[in-house]
Amino acid sequence: MTKIPADPSFTVSHLPPEISSKLQREVQGEVLVDGASRGRYATDASIYQQFPIAVLIPKSSEDIEIAIQVAKEAGIPILPRGGGTSQCGQTTGTALVIDNSKYIRNILQSDLSDPDHATVEVEPGIVLDHLNAQLKSHGLWYPVDVSTAAQATIGGMAGNNSCGSRSIAYGNMVHNVLGIDAWLADGQVASFGPYANAGGQAKRLGDYVKGLVDVLKPEIEARWPKVMRRVAGYNLDVFHPQSELPYTLDHSVNLAHLLVGSEGTLAYFKSLKLKLARLPKHKVLGVVNFASFYQAMDSAQHIVKLGPTAVELVDRTMIDLSRNNPAFRKTIETALVDANAKTVDAILLVEFSGDEHAPLLQKLEDLDALMSDLGLPGSVVKMPDAVMQKNLWEVRKAGLNIMMSLKGDGKPVSFIEDCAVPLEHLAQYTQALTEVFSKHGTRGTWYAHASVGTLHVRPILDMRRDGALKMRAIAEEAAELVRKYKGAFSGEHGDGLCRGEWISWQFGPKITEALGAIKAQFDPSNLLNPGKIVNPPKMDDAAYFRYPPSYRVIQVTPKLDWSTWNVQNNPVTEAVTAAGTGGDPAQGLAKAIEMCNNNGHCRKFDADVMCPSYRITRNEKDLTRGRANTLRLAISGQITNTGDTPPAHLPLATQAVKEVMDLCVSCKGCKRECPTGVDMAKMKIEYLAQYKERFGHTLRDRLVAHLPNYAPIIARIPGLPMLLNLRNHIPLLAKIQEWVTGISAKRSLPVWKSKHFWNQTPLPFMTPKELAKHDKRVVLFADTFNAYFENENLQAALALLQKSGYAIHVAQPSKEQSEQQPFCCGRTYLASGMVGEAKTRLSALVDHLAPYAKEGIAIVGLEPSCLFTLRDEALSLGLGESAQVVSKHAQLLEEFLASEHKAHRFVPRFKESAQPVLVHGHCHQKAFGAVSPALELLKLIPYANPQLIESSCCGMAGSFGYEVEHIKASKQMAELSLLPTIRKQANAMVVADGTSCRHQIADGASREAVHIAKVLNSHLDT
């Protein structure tokens, strides 16, 4: 048998300059060679890290073809990449990484005429959800529904032979790929499809593999796992079927199936022909609650006999974590027989689907009856409602990510997490493995595909300390169990660096040798993703770890308080130590950054917020993950040779970090939607503080930051507001301002007024004790923007509260302190990295508000970004207990009124609305789950029929959208869905709480958006 060179021939770690220039000259796409870009492609959702030689973002197939040629001539390995969501290190390597996900994502052709034989041909970089969105109107879908459907590309899914939750009904990738056109290592394209029609290189290679398989038949028969969930090695069983589900319906051989699961080591997929399925018209879900995990596992084998399309597990740890996650709490509670009960040890999500609803409802009854027969009457929550089902699937899909939100260095580690065993052994297997974990001083959280015996489990290990040792010991014992129960060691997530060495364990030396020979036939110079599947390293070789024992964080005193991240956890109980005790040299900042596990969930385009900058650029650097990786590399000193060395105490103050933070609009989308809670908006403040300390503040920074300081002065000087407003009417003035300050001349600026909130009517002032005497009472916090530019909003809020019988205190300095300026939340300072000034301003406000909050009085504000500064950032500025109590009582006006309404204390009578209402939620409002109160209140207005605009950030984001270098990006963000939706509904009233959102809507759609305070007040029937 031919062998590939044991060691790849390349030795370079950087792309040699002449190759780099050649590539840049010949391709249209981007060639990234700097350390930070390479660093962002050095990881995937695994524990591994290897810096690529360079990264190519090809614009077209031609670019890929050129790159393969150039790399071949230079002897440089190639690594194709999709979403980079692999869990085993498949996409990490010392290679030229080629990212298909930005441009190589077209649907090439489709044949949808006969739904039962519909097919589609796609480029490899198309994301599964995006493909399915286009197929939906045809009643079709591609049914390999991986949990990462919103990120996973078809190329990556084929590369890994991915498997979805419904594989019991539809099979894995290998069952659903009909053909692959691929570049071979020599740069030639070959068509892999039915063997019977094969020709050229594909036939030659197919014949070669067949020759090997014919000889190895007895070995394959003896060694090959019979379970459907087996993805290790190459699919030699195309020629001698072993899977319980045949790869083709007519049992013919399809050579494309040889490439599925090859992890980029045999060929580079150019296009893939896929078999589509009918979208089931109806689905129902039965959620079975179990008091014992063992019982859940034991029941799976009986449940599958009812013919479900999925049986998925969520265990107690995940139920508890979901309960503690604001985004998932309500949903998980819908799945429990008793929402408050703590006794549920596991739930199984049992889905039935089909074209008629009635038989599915009967299936739920059958499930109920079955569970009664199994001794668990009343254990099924029946969920015929599609929205509830969708929400619960989201929680299940986010399962792993929720689990990863554990703080501290011990993290759930993926290495044995997709072993598959026959269903009849599932209960014994999971119990035995739990005992193995316990023996090694750790434990695992179980979830996922009970229907096919693939349960995901990740023991908690600390890879910086003894993790590698435990990893090896646990893997060996798990392997014995897999062997005992005749399962597969690699059942879903592929081999990569983590399971490569287990291929020979699974298949024995002869088959392993054959895999090497196949690799040598396809790729004689070992240039296609070397070190995966054939000649892999040891799984516990620390040289490949993202956090090897040698990993070090630079000592730094952060500007914000990150101590809640500076903790360690107990792997058995998962209890975390007290804040500040985690031993982080960066006092918790590094550990907060390291919360990103690279799962790629932020690469999404759905209705939520995260991550607007990625949505418009599709660049890894403009993604929460890219930012977190860059920060991690910076704070651990891994971005080297850039010629930009920051002072030791300011490791984030570099151009590399600036580049990734540039388009972060601090929307806090990630804070809520990133399953591990990566809070990039807060990290941006930290970076800005460091960066500005190193390079100083610009005039624009100062103009923005000090607005609360000079607004009162401008308003006080007669004629000055009018003079300043000329800038909005005289283009030359706007242009001059743009030259001098960098504020775009294309934007109108907020209009200055001499009559504002503070100098109009006398404002109510009450001490905490006086106010506390009233039954209905509230403190109104007037932010700078509404006070000086849109005082009618505050006046409306005041009138609304007064008419509704509330005693009010407007937060303002007392007469004795009258020399003080109006209070300010410090937002503008934080946005400019002036943490010290922000603290001073916030501290005065918090001192004023705390006595009211201590009396239990709500503190109500109108501007989401200002109000939520009290709830959020104020807690990170070392303002002590006062900040805590204020944070607990700070609410948006609508949050306050909606809760008062529920308590029957705010019972307004509203006049009919003349128009339907469209609501745009401010990002921070969404991040704190404060949009539904607005909708609840607006629903009280007859005929308002409020509809939430499904939008991400409006793109204005404070001063971002005004900045000359950002105006284009800002408008692109608004055009993603906000402005088109508004334009489509010309007769609707648009409600938006954010000052800058209202500006964006006025600028981009020429429509006036109004604050909810005005809408509620103007509809009040007095």
Ligand SMILES: Cc1cc2nc3c(=O)[nH]c(=O)nc-3n(C[C@H](O)[C@H](O)[C@H](O)COP(=O)(O)OP(=O)(O)OC[C@H]3O[C@@H](n4cnc5c(N)ncnc54)[C@H](O)[C@@H]3O)c2cc1C
């Ligand atoms: C939270 C989480 C949940 C997951 N859930 C599932 C699940 O339910 N089921 C499942 O199967 N997996 C799951 N995975 C693993 C992973 O998401 C899937 O394997 C996914 O299909 C990978 O897609 P990708 O685009 O990210 O591929 P990548 O990770 O980018 O690449 C995967 C492999 O394909 C190769 N490849 C990519 N493009 C090409 C090409 N054009 N030609 C040749 N080879 C190529 C790569 O080299 C690599 O070896 C999960 C991962 C995470 C983090």
Ligand code: SF4
């Ligand atoms: S930032 Fe959050 S969502 Fe994005 S990859 Fe990291 S952990 Fe996942």
Ligand code: SF4
């Ligand atoms: S704050 Fe917003 S823009 Fe910034 S990384 Fe998070 S989601 Fe993306």
